Amino acid sequence: GAGVSQSPSNKVTEKGKDVELRCDPISGHTALYWYRQSLGQGLEFLIYFQGNSAPDKSGLPSDRFSAERTGGSVSTLTIQRTQQEDSAVYLCASSPSWTGTGELFFGEGSRLTVL
């Protein structure tokens, strides 16, 4: 596809379960970002990848959150032992450039609901 693809689009899980969210960036984009957006709130930066490395993990809210990127392409965000406060839309974006002029292309997001 031409755009950033995220899956699942919706996920409902029980408190304490682990979840994996997947992001398929635009082909050739070296930079990949994860954000989350709680209901009615702004976007919160989580993590950034340049290639397969993550030079900036500063936004991950706790050690229950982790992310990896393989082959400079697909990325997976994993949330262990989910809590109700993890409920949010998780947005992935990719960019052809990591510099300040690079445009970010966002996916539609994965809506996570923790019961």
Add this chain to the structure above:
Amino acid sequence: DAKTTQPNSMESNEEEPVHLPCNHSTISGTDYIHWYRQLPSQGPEYVIHGLTSNVNNRMASLAIAEDRKSSTLILHRATLRDAAVYYCILRDWGAQKLVFGQGTRLTINP
């Protein structure tokens, strides 16, 4: 990251121009001014960016004050589809991430 200040909300009428203001008095010389918008139930989308000179593209125009302490996003002829939250963001040339504020919620009246 340098901070931006935007009105929480604005209203305009369909087919009229819209001027969305953004103040960034602490902008540094290497900060680019980016605008993104987020339509309901969608991820943000890029609108425009600039450094010092005014910029135009198919979506909008960006007018940057001479001292760069403020800027204005101009939608020349608003449509109902322009109803969204508009984010004004400063991003240093070398910055690896984009930091979003609360943005301006734009309502377009038919």
